[in-house]
Amino acid sequence: MMMTREQRALERTLLNINRREQISRNLRSTDMRLMSGIRDVAVYMRDAKKRWARHLVRRMDDRWTTRITFWCPRDVKRALGRPTTREETP
Incomplete structure (x- = not known):
């Protein structure tokens, strides 16, 4: 905007x-x-974001951006609903 x-x-x-x-x-x-x-800046930014995502998907190396993009935590299950409130420490 x-x-x-x-x-x-x-x-x-x-x-x-x-x-x-x-x-x-x-x-x-x-x-x-x-x-x-x-060119319209909003359209250009949206296209640049898509272009970067396609670039990440095509890469086959072991860079951290590639690992983070396809990372899926398999051993942790998240609780459903709102997170529990914590007590404030004085």
């Missing part, structure tokens, strides 16, 4: 259009994005 708001402000600055002018010219954010030629 924060990145998209900042990106829209950057696009308006690049196009030399203020917010009032954008509203009066009935320009949507997608129209301004096409005019500026900048």
Whole structure:
């Protein structure tokens, strides 16, 4: 949310259009994005995350990122429901 708001402000600055002018010219954010030629930051971040996940899955070495991704604790069972409350120590 924060990145998209900042990106829209950057696009308006690049196009030399203020917010009032954008509203009066009935320009949507997608129209301004096409005019500026900048990719949407939220879409780019989502795609980068998927690209990194595919990269981790393809690796066949013994790095810690690969081990953590496929780690499954087999000897520990978690209790159902809310965790028990602890006593505060004075």
